[in-house]
Amino acid sequence: MANLAIVGQSVYRTDANPKVTGRALHVGNIEMPGMLHVAVLRSPYPHARIRHIDKSRAEALAGVAVVLTGAEIAKMPAVDAHFGPAFRDQPILAVEKVCYAGDPVVAVAAVDKRLAEDALQLVEVDYEPLPAVFDVLEAVTPESALVHEQHRPAKAFADLAHVQAGRQSNICYHFKLRTGDVERAFAEADRVFEDTFSSPAAQHVPMEPHVTLVYLDEHERLNVWTASQSPSYVRTELSATFGIPMNRIRVRVPYLGGGYGAKLYAKLEPLVTILALITKKPVRYALTREEEFLTITKHKVVTRIQTAIKDGTVTARKCEVYWDTGAYAEIGPRIGHKSGYTSAGPYRIPNVCIDSYCVYTNRVPAGAFRGFGVPQVIWAYDSQTDMIARAIGADPVEFRLKPALDEGEPFATGTIVRSFGIKEAIREAAQAIEWSKPRAAPSGTKSRGKGIAAGVKAVLTPSISGAIVILNADGTANVLSSTVEMGQGSETTMGQIVAEELGISLEQVHIVQPDTDATPYDTITAGSRSTYHMGNAARSAAAKIKAELCEVVAARLEVAADDLVAGKGRIFVRGMEERGMTVGEIFLAKFGSLGTTLAAEAVCQPAASHMDPETGQSEKCTEYWFPSATAAEVEVDTETGQVKVLQLVSVGDTGTSINPRHCEQQLLGAALTHLGLTLFEEMVFDEGQLVNGSLLDYQIASFKDMPESVRPIVVQVPHEDGPFGAKGAGETGALTVAPAIANAIEDAVGVRICDLPITAEKILRALTDKEGTAVSIGSTTS
Numbered sequence: 001m002a003n004l005a006i007v008g009q010s011v012y013r014t015d016a017n018p019k020v021t022g023r024a025l026h027v028g029n030i031e032m033p034g035m036l037h038v039a040v041l042r043s044p045y046p047h048a049r050i051r052h053i054d055k056s057r058a059e060a061l062a063g064v065a066v067v068l069t070g071a072e073i074a075k076m077p078a079v080d081a082h083f084g085p086a087f088r089d090q091p092i093l094a095v096e097k098v099c100y101a102g103d104p105v106v107a108v109a110a111v112d113k114r115l116a117e118d119a120l121q122l123v124e125v126d127y128e129p130l131p132a133v134f135d136v137l138e139a140v141t142p143e144s145a146l147v148h149e150q151h152r153p154a155k156a157f158a159d160l161a162h163v164q165a166g167r168q169s170n171i172c173y174h175f176k177l178r179t180g181d182v183e184r185a186f187a188e189a190d191r192v193f194e195d196t197f198s199s200p201a202a203q204h205v206p207m208e209p210h211v212t213l214v215y216l217d218e219h220e221r222l223n224v225w226t227a228s229q230s231p232s233y234v235r236t237e238l239s240a241t242f243g244i245p246m247n248r249i250r251v252r253v254p255y256l257g258g259g260y261g262a263k264l265y266a267k268l269e270p271l272v273t274i275l276a277l278i279t280k281k282p283v284r285y286a287l288t289r290e291e292e293f294l295t296i297t298k299h300k301v302v303t304r305i306q307t308a309i310k311d312g313t314v315t316a317r318k319c320e321v322y323w324d325t326g327a328y329a330e331i332g333p334r335i336g337h338k339s340g341y342t343s344a345g346p347y348r349i350p351n352v353c354i355d356s357y358c359v360y361t362n363r364v365p366a367g368a369f370r371g372f373g374v375p376q377v378i379w380a381y382d383s384q385t386d387m388i389a390r391a392i393g394a395d396p397v398e399f400r401l402k403p404a405l406d407e408g409e410p411f412a413t414g415t416i417v418r419s420f421g422i423k424e425a426i427r428e429a430a431q432a433i434e435w436s437k438p439r440a441a442p443s444g445t446k447s448r449g450k451g452i453a454a455g456v457k458a459v460l461t462p463s464i465s466g467a468i469v470i471l472n473a474d475g476t477a478n479v480l481s482s483t484v485e486m487g488q489g490s491e492t493t494m495g496q497i498v499a500e501e502l503g504i505s506l507e508q509v510h511i512v513q514p515d516t517d518a519t520p521y522d523t524i525t526a527g528s529r530s531t532y533h534m535g536n537a538a539r540s541a542a543a544k545i546k547a548e549l550c551e552v553v554a555a556r557l558e559v560a561a562d563d564l565v566a567g568k569g570r571i572f573v574r575g576m577e578e579r580g581m582t583v584g585e586i587f588l589a590k591f592g593s594l595g596t597t598l599a600a601e602a603v604c605q606p607a608a609s610h611m612d613p614e615t616g617q618s619e620k621c622t623e624y625w626f627p628s629a630t631a632a633e634v635e636v637d638t639e640t641g642q643v644k645v646l647q648l649v650s651v652g653d654t655g656t657s658i659n660p661r662h663c664e665q666q667l668l669g670a671a672l673t674h675l676g677l678t679l680f681e682e683m684v685f686d687e688g689q690l691v692n693g694s695l696l697d698y699q700i701a702s703f704k705d706m707p708e709s710v711r712p713i714v715v716q717v718p719h720e721d722g723p724f725g726a727k728g729a730g731e732t733g734a735l736t737v738a739p740a741i742a743n744a745i746e747d748a749v750g751v752r753i754c755d756l757p758i759t760a761e762k763i764l765r766a767l768t769d770k771e772g773t774a775v776s777i778g779s780t781t782s
Contacts, residue, residue, distance in 0.1 A: 004500055004724065005500060005503075005567065006496045006499045006500045006505075006506055007496055007497065007500040007656070007658050007724045008656070008658070008659075008660070008724075009496070009659065009660075010659055010660050010661035011492065011496065011506055011659060012492075013491075013492045013662075014491050014495055014511075015255065015485055015489075015491050015492070018255075019255065024254075024255045025254040025255060026208060026211075026227070026254055026255055026256075026257055027211045027212065027213055027225045027226060027227050027253075027254060027284075028209075028211045028227075028286055030213055030225055030284075032213070032215060032284075033282075034281050034282060035213075035215075035281070035282040035283070035284055036065050036109040036110060036111065036275070036279060036281050036282065036283045036284070037109070037110060037111070037112055037113040037115075037283075037284060037285070038107055038108065038109050038113075038271070038272065038275060038283060038284070038285035039107070039113060039116035039117040039119070039120050040104045040105075040106070040107050040108075040120075040285075040291070041104075041105050041106040041107075041108075041120045041123055041125070042101075042102045042103060042104055042105060042291075042294060043094065043098035043100070043101060043102065043103040043104075043105050043127070044101060044127075045098060045101060045127050045129055045688075046098075046099075046100050046101045046132040046134070046362040046363070046687070046688030046689070047097070047098065047099060047100075047129070047130040047131065047145070047362045047688075048097060048098050048128055048130055049096065049097045049127065049128040049130060050070075050071075050094060050097060050098065050105070050126075050127060051126040051127065051128050052125070052126040053069050053071070053105070053106060053123065053124070053125050053126075054123070055067040055069065055106065055123050055124075057122035057123075058108060058119040058120065058122040058123050061110075061115070061118070061119050063110050063111040063112070063115045064108060064109075064110045064115065064116070064119050065109045065111070065279045065281065066107075066108070066109050066275060066279055067106060067107075067108050067119065067123065068093065068108075068109075068275065068278070069093055069105070069106055070091050070092065070093035070094045070095035070096075070105070071095060071096075073091075073092050073093060073274060074095045076274075078242070078243035079241065079242055079274070080240065080241045080242075081095050082095075082152070083154075083237055083241050083266050083270050084154055084265075084266075084328060084329060084330065085154055085157065085160075085237075085264075085265040085266075085330065085334075086153070086154055086156075086160055086163060086172075086173075086329045086330065086331055086332065086333040087151050087152055087154055087163075087172060087328075087329040087333075088152045088153075088154050089151065089152065089328050089329055090328040090330070090365070091104075092104075092241075092270045092271050092274060093105060093106065093107060093271065097130065098127070099148075099327035099328070099362055100326060100327035100362050100363055100365070101362075101688050101689050101690065102293075102294030102295075102364055102690065103327065104271070105125060106120065106123050106125070107271055107275065108120055108123075109275045109279055109281075109283055131145035132145060132362040132687075132688055133145045133147065133170065133361050133362055134361055134362060134363060134685065134687065134688050135361070136300060136302055136322045136323070136324040136359050136361055137302060137322060139170040139324075139359050139360060139361045140170060140171055140322065140357060140359055144170055145362075146168060146169075146170060147170055147327060147360035147361065147362060148172075148360060149168060150168075151165055151329075152165060153165060156233070156236065156237070156240075157334070157523070158462050158463075159334065159337075159338075159460065159461070159462055159608070160333060160334055162613070170360040170361070171357050171358070171359055171360075172325065172329050172332070172358050172359070172360055173329070173332065173333035173336050173337065173357070173358035174336075174355065174356070174358075175337045175340040175341065175354070175355070175356040175357075175616065176354065176355055176356075176613070176614060176615070176616055177340070177341050177343075177352060177354035177356075177412060177413065177615065177616030177617075178352070178353055178354075178615040178616065178617075179350075179351065179352050179414070179615065179616075179617065180350045180351030181351055182316045182318055182351045182352065182353040185308045185310070185315045185316030185350070185351040186306070186308045186316055186318075188308075188310060188315075189308035189309055189310050189315060189316070190309055190310050190311065191308075191309045191391075191392070192306060192307070192308050192309070193306065193307045193309070193384060193387065193391070194304075194305070194306045195304075195305055195380075195383075195384050195387070195754060196302065196303065196304050196305075196754065197303045197305070197379055197380035197383060197384075197754045197755070198300070198301065198302045198303070198754070198755045198756065199300065199301050199375075199376045199379055199677075199738070199755075199756040200300050200681075200682040200683060200756060200757070201297040201298055201299070201300040201324070201326075201363065201364065201366060201682070201685075202297060202298040202369070202677055202682060202683055203293050203297060203298070203681075203683060204258075204259075204260040204261060204262035204292075204297075204298070204369060204370075205292070205695070205698075205700055206257060206258030206259055206260055206262055206263070206292075207258045208227055208256065208257025208258055209286060209287040209288070209291075209292050210227055210262070210263060210267050210268050210286070210292065210295060211226070211227045211268070211285065211286040211287070212224065212225070212226040212227070212228075212267075212268040212269050212272045212284065212285055213225040213226070213272070213282060213283070213284040214269070214272045214273050214275075214276040214283055214284075215276055215281070215283070216276060216277075216280060217250075220248075221248050221249070221250060222238065222244060222248060222249045222250065222273065222276070222277075223250050223252075224238070224250065224251045224252065224269060224272075224273065225252050225253075225254070226251065226252075226253060226268070226269055227253070227256055227257070227259075227263055228251075228253055228256075228263050228264075228267070228269070228484070229256065229259045229261070229263045229264045229484050229486065229524060229525045229526050230263075230264050230265055230484075230522075230524040230525065231251040231253045231482055231484065231514040231515075231519075231522075232251075232482050232514075232516060232521045232522050232523070233265055233266070233523070233524065234251050234265075234266055234269050235249050235250075235251045235516045237265070237266040237269070237270070238251075238266070238269060238270065238273055241266075241270050242273065242274070242277070246516075249516070250515070250516055250517045251514070251515075251516045252513070252514065252515045252516075253513065253514040254513055255485055255486075255513075256484050256486035257486070258486060258487055259526075260369060260370045260673070261368030261369045261370055261372070261526055262292075262295075262296050262367070262369075263486075264331065264367065264368050264524055264526055265330070265331060265367070265524075267295060267296070268285050268287070271285065272284070289694060289695060290693055290694050293364070293683065293690060293693035293694070293698070294364055294690065294693065295364070295365075296364070296365055296366070296367045297326065297363075297364050297365070297366045297367075297369075297683060298366060298369035298677075299323045299324055299325060299332065299335065299366040299367075299369070299373060299376065300323075300324040300366070301321060301322065301323055301324070301373070301376035301377070302321075302322045302324075303319060303320070303321050303322070303343070303376070303377060303379075303380035303381075304319070304320040305317065305318070305319050305320075305343075305380050306318040306319075307384060307385075307388060308351075309388060309392060312392055312394060313402075314347060314349050314385075314388070315351060316349065316350070316351035316352070316353075317344045317345075317349050317351075317352050317353075317381070318352075318353040318354075319343040319344060319352075319353070319354045319355070319377075319380070319381070320355050320357075321339075321343055321354070321355070321356040321357065321376075321377060321380075322357050322359055323335060323336045323356070323357065323359060323366070323373065324359060324361050324363065324366060325358050325359060325360060325361075325365065325366050326360070326363045326364050326365040326366045327360065327361070327362055327363065327364070327365050328360075328365040329358065329360070330365050330367040331368055332358040332366060332367070334460075335358070335368065335372055335373040336356045336357065336358035336373070338372065338373070338458060338460060339356070339372060339374045339376070339377055339457075340354060341354065341356075341412065341616055341621065342374055342377060342378075342412075342455075342456060342458060343356065343380070343381060344381060344412050345378075345381045345385065345454075345455065345456075346404060346411075346420075346454065346455065346456040346625075346627065347385075347400075347403040347404060347405065348403040348404070348405055348409065349403065352412045354412070363685060363688060364683070364690065368526060370670060370673060370674075370730070370731055370734050371457065371670075371731045371734040371735055372457065372526075372527055372731065374455065374456075374457040374735055375674060375677075375734055375735050375736075375737070375738060378453065378455035378735050378736055378738075378739060379738045379739055379742075379756065381455070382454060382455055382736065382739040383453075383738075383742050383743065383752075383754065385399065385400060386451065386452075386453070386739065386742075386743040386746070387746075387752060390746070396451075396452060396743065397426065397430045397435055397452055400426055400452070400454050401426055401427070404422045404423045404426065404454070405417050405420060405422060406420075407419075407420055411621075412616075413616055413617060413618050413621045414617040414618060414619065414621075415609075415618055415619065415620050415621045415622065417625060418624070418625075418719065418720070419624055419625065419653070419655055419717050419718065419719035419720070419722075419727065420456075420625055420627060420717070421627045421653030421715045421716075421717035422454060422456060422627035422653070424627075424653065424715045424717065425454065425628060425629035425651040425652065425653055425715050426452070426454050426629045426651075428629065428651045428713045428715060429452055429454075429630060429649050429651045429713070430631065432631055432649040432651070432711060432713060433450050433631035433632070433633060433647060433649055435452065435631070439747070445637050445638045445639040446635050446636065446638070447636055447638060447748045447749050448633060448634065448635050448636075448646070448748055449633070449634055449636070449744045449745060449746070449747030449748025449749070450631065450632065450634075450744050450747055451631070451633075451634070451739070451740045451741060451742065451743030451744030451745070451746070451747055452631045452632075452743065453630050453736040453737075453739035453740035453743060454627075454628065454629045454736060455627075455628050455629075455735045455736045456625050456626060456627050456628065456735075457528075457625065457626040457628070457731060457732070457735055458621065458622035458624075458625055458626075459527060459528060459529050459532070459622055459623050459624050459625070459626070459727075459728065460523070460524075460526075460527045460529055460622075461606050461607070461608040461620075461621070461622045461623045462605065462607050462608050463523035463524070463529060463533060463605075463606070464521060464522070464523050464533075464603060464604070464605045465481075465482075465483070465521075465522045465523065465529075465530070465533035465534040465536070465537045465603070465604045465605075466482075466520030466521050466522065466537055466601065466602070466603045466604075467479060467480065467481045467494075467520060467534060467537035467538040467540075467541050467601070467602060467603075468480040468519070468520060468541060468599060468601045469502075469538060469541040469542045469544075469545055469599065469600055469601075470597050470598070470599045471502065471545050471583065471597060471598040471599070472597055473583065473584055473587040473593075473594035473596065473597070474583070474584060474594070475504055475508060475582065475583035475584065476504070476508045476509070476510070477498060477499075477504065477509050477510070477542070478509075478510050478511075478512055479494055479495070479498050479509060479510070479511050479512065480512045480518055480519045480520065481494060481511060481512065481514070481520075481522070481534055481537075481538060482514040482519040482520060482521065482522035482525075483514070483522055483525050483530045483534045484513075484514055484525040485511075486525065488530075488662075488666065488730055489659065489665075489666075490525070490530050490531075490534070491511040492506075492659060492662065493530075493531055493535065493658050493659055493662065494509075494511055494534060494535065494538050495509040495511060496658050496659060497535050497538055497539050497542075497658060497723050497724070498538050498539070498542045500724070501539050501542035501543055501546060501566070502542050502545065502546055502566055503546075503565070503567040503568065503569065503571070504569050504583075505569070508569070520537075520601065520603070522534060527728075527730075527731070528626060528728030528729060528731045528732065529728060530728065530730075531658060531722075531723070531726050531727065531728045531729070532604075532623070532624065532655075532719070532722050532723065532726060532727055532728055533604045533606070534604070535658070535723035535726060536604040536722070537602045537603055537604040538602075538723075539602075539723045539724075540602035540604070541600040541601055543602075544600035544602065545598050545599075545600045546566055546571075547561070548590075548598055548600075549571050549583070549586050549598075550564045550566075550571055552581075552586050552590045553571045553572075553580065553581050553586060556581065556589055557573065557580075557581075559573055559579075564580075569582060569583055570583070571583075571586065606623035606721075607620070608620055608621055608622065608623075609621070623721075624655075624719050624721075624722070624727050625653075626652065626653065626727065626728065626729075626731065626732045626735070627652070627653040627715070627717075628651065628652050628653075628732045628733070628734075628735040628736045629651040629652075629736055630648070630649065630650055630651065630671065630733075630735075630736040630737050630739075630740035631647070631648075631649040631651075631740060632645060632647060632648050632649070632707075632737075632740040632741045632743075632744045633645075633646045633647040633744060634646060634741060634745055634748055635748070636748045636749045636763065638749055638767055640764065641759075641760035641761060641762070641763035641764030641765075641767065642760045643679060643741070643745060643758065643760065643763065645675065645679075645707040645741065646707060646708050646709065647707060647708065647710075647711075648671060648672075648675065648707040648709070648710050648711070648737075649710075649711045649712075649713060650667040650668060650670070650671040650710075650711070650712050650713070650732075650733040650737075651667075651712075651713040651714075651715060652667050652712075652713075652714065652715065652729055652732030652733055653715040653716070653717050653727070653732070654714055654715070654716060654726070654727055654729040654732065655716060655717060655718050655719045655722050655726045655728075656716055656718045656719075656722065656724050656725030656726045657716055657726070657729075658723070658724065658726050660714060662729075663712075663714045663729045664712040664714060665712075666729040666730050666732070666733060667712035667713075667714070667729060667732060667733035668710060668712050668733065669733070670730065670731055670732065670733030671712075671733040671734065671737050672701060672706065672710070673701070673734060674733075674734045675701050675705065675707075675737060675741075676699070676700050676701030676705065677737075677738065677756070677757065678737055678738040678742075678756060678758060679701075679705070679741070679757055679758055679759070680699045680757050680759060681698070681699065681701075682756070682757050683698070712733070714729075738756060738758075741758065742758060745758065745763065749763070749767060751763060751766035751767055752766070753766060
C-alpha cells in the first residue's frame with residue numbers, strides 16, 4: 001500500500017466529535033408536535049389462546065388516541081397481520097393466540113407514555129393456556145406441542161428463496177451437508193470422540209434501545225425514523241405488509257447507538273406504522289430495557305459433535321446443531337444455513353456430515369447476534385478439537401495448524417477458499433501468548449493455564465450494496481449510502497475509500513446517512529459485509545467520476561488518460577505533478593461553469609452458486625471468509641472456582657486494513673463482548689418465564705471484568721476483489737473467545753466445561769467430581 005495516501009492510515013473517526021459532544025442525532029431525540037407515545041400489553045403466558053379482550057375502559061380514558069388488538073389488524077383490508085424476514089409468522093399484535101411470555105397483545109397510543117401505560121392497566125384479556133415447549137431437543141420430537149401449525153415463507157431475500165412452506169413441525173428449517181463417507185471413516189477410526197455443547201440465549205444490550213417514530217407528511221407519505229440496521233429492508237417490509245407503494249414510504253436512520261444484530265429487519269416499525277395510519281398523528285415507540293429482553297435474543301444452541309481420529313489425524317466429523325429460534329423464526333433459517341455449513345471448522349476433513357436445524361419453541365424470539373451464530377458452533381468444534389489434541393497427546397497449536405486449510409483448498413462445502421489467513425492467525429495468537437513457554441507453577445489455590453482457539457465465518461452471499469458519489473465543483477464529494485453508522489466506523493471507512501479513489505482529502509468527503517428517498521438499496525448493515533460490499537460500490541462509483549475527470553484532462557493536455565493519476569485535489573500526469581488540473585478547472589473546462597456536479601452510481605452484488613439441498617455442496621457458497629484466532633491465559637482459584645482472565649489476544653484476518661486502528665478496535669470490542677457471554681451472560685427461563693430480564697439481574701461485562709492485558713493483532717491477507725484488498729472485521733474478534741478460555745481453564749486445572757457460561761459454580765462442581773467424570777462434564781469419548 002506504498003502508493004496509497006489515505007487508505008491504510010489510522011485516521012480519527014469523522015463521527016467522533018458530534019457523538020462525544022452530544023450533538024449527534026438519534027431517533028429518541030426527535031420530538032414532533034402532537035406526537036403520541038406507545039405502550040404495549042404483553043402476554044403473561046408462554047402459549048395460550050386469546051378468548052376475549054375487553055378494552056372499553058382503556059379507550060374511554062382521556063388522552064388515549066387508540067387501543068389496538070391483533071384481531072382488529074387481521075380484519076383490515078390489504079393489511080398482512082404478520083411479518084418476518086424468513087417466514088411471515090410474527091403478528092404485529094397477537095392474533096388468536098400468543099406464542100411466548102412477552103408476546104405483544106394490545107397496543108395503546110396516547111399523548112404521553114405514562115398515560116398509555118395507565119390505559120393498559122384497564123385492559124382485560126381472557127386467555128386459555130395451551131401446551132408449551134421450552135427445550136429445543138424436546139421440540140423436535142414428534143410428540144412435542146406445536147408452536148405454529150403452518151410455515152409461510154417470506155421470500156424477502158435471494159439466499160432464502162429456496163425456503164419452502166413447512167409441514168406441521170417445530171423444525172422450520174433443516175440444512176444438510178454431506179461429503180465423503182462418514183460412516184466408513186468412523187468404522188475405521190482408532191478413536192471416536194463424541195460430545196455435546198450448549199450455549200444459552202443472551203441479550204444484545206445495545207446502549208440505545210429500539211425506537212421508531214412514524215408520521216404522515218403533507219403528501220400523506222409514510223415517514224419513518226427508526227433505529228434500524230436495515231432501512232432498505234424496512235421499507236420493503238412495510239410496503240408488503242400494508243400494500244403501500246415503496247415510493248410512498250421514506251425510511252431514515254440517523255446515528256445508531258449500537259445494534260449487534262438486534263436491530264436488523266423489522267421490529268417496531270409495523271406496529272408504529274399502523275398506529276400512525278389509524279391516528280394520522282406522529283407516533284413514537286421506544287422500548288424499555290425490560291422490553292428489549294422480550295423482543296430479540298441470541299440463539300440458544302445445542303451441538304452434538306462426533307469426530308473420528310485415525311493415526312492422529314481427524315478423518316471424519318459429524319455435527320447435529322439445534323438452533324432454538326424461539327416463538328418466531330426471525331432470521332433463524334439464514335443463521336442455521338450460513339452458520340451451519342461452517343460447523344466442522346476450517347480444517348481439512350475428508351468426511352463431513354452436518355445437520356443444522358432451526359427449531360421453534362415457546363421462548364423469546366432469537367435472531368442475529370454479533371457473529372451470526374458462528375461463535376456458537378465454534379464453541380463446540382474448537383472446544384472438542386482441543387479435547388482431542390490433549391487426549392491423544394498432541395500439541396493443540398500444531399494439531400490445528402496441520403489440517404488448517406491452505407489457500408486454494410476446498411472447504412467442506414466444496415468452495416475453494418481465498419484470502420484465508422487461518423494459519424497466520426493461529427501462529428500469531430500462539431506467539432503472542434508465548435505458547436511454547438512453560439506454564440507458571442501453581443501458587444496456593446491458584447493455577448494458570450493457556451488456551452488457543454481458531455475458527456472461520458463466511459460472509460452473507462448473495463447480497464447487494466449500492467452507492468452514489470457526487471463530486472462538487474469545489475472538489476468536495478457527497479457519498480449516498482444506506483450503510484448505517486452504529487459505532488463501527490463505517491462513515492470514516494467509506495470516506496477513506498472514496499477520498500483515496502478521487503485523490504481528495506478525507507475532510508472533503510461527506511457521507512449522507514441512510515434515507516430511502518435518496519440512498520440506494522443495501523441488504524443489511526451486518527455480517528461484517530459493509531467494508532467489502534459498500535466499500536466496493538462506493539469505490540466503483542468514485543472511479544467512474546475519476547474516469548470522466550481524466551477524459552477532460554487528457555483532451556486538454558493531449559496525453560493518454562491511462563497516464564493520469566488523482567491526488568491532492570488534482571488530476572495530473574504520473575510523475576509530473578505540475579502538469580495537471582484542479583477539480584474546479586476541470587469543471588470549467590467540461591461545463592463552462594462551477595455550478596454543476598458529477599454523479600455516478602455503482603452496485604456491488606457478489607453471486608453465490610446453488611447449494612445442493614441434500615449435500616450442501618457449492619462451487620461458491622460465499623464471497624469471502626473471516627479467519628479468527630484467540631489466545632487466552634487464565635488463573636483459576638481451585639477453592640472458589642473463580643476465573644480471572646490475565647491475557648486475551650484477538651487475531652483476525654481483515655484483508656487490507658482500510659483503517660488499522662478501527663480494525664484493532666473492532667477486534668477488541670467483539671472479543672470483550674464475548675468475554676461476558678463466555679463467563680456469565682445467560683437469559684434464565686423458568687417454564688417459559690424470563691427470570692432475569694433486566695440489568696439488575698442480567699450481568700454484562702464491565703471494566704472490572706477486563707483482562708490485565710488485551711491485545712488485538714490484525715493479519716492482512718488481501719482479497720483480490722475487495723476495495724484495495726479489504727474484507728471486514730466487525731465480528732472476527734467474537735468468533736473464538738469462548739473455546740479459547742475453556743481450553744485455558746482445562747490447561748490450568750484439568751476440567752472441561754461444555755455448557756456456557758463457564759461460571760465459578762460449574763468449575764467448582766467439576767473440580768469436586770470424582771476423577772474420570774471431572775475431566776469432561778457432559779461428554780464421553782470412546
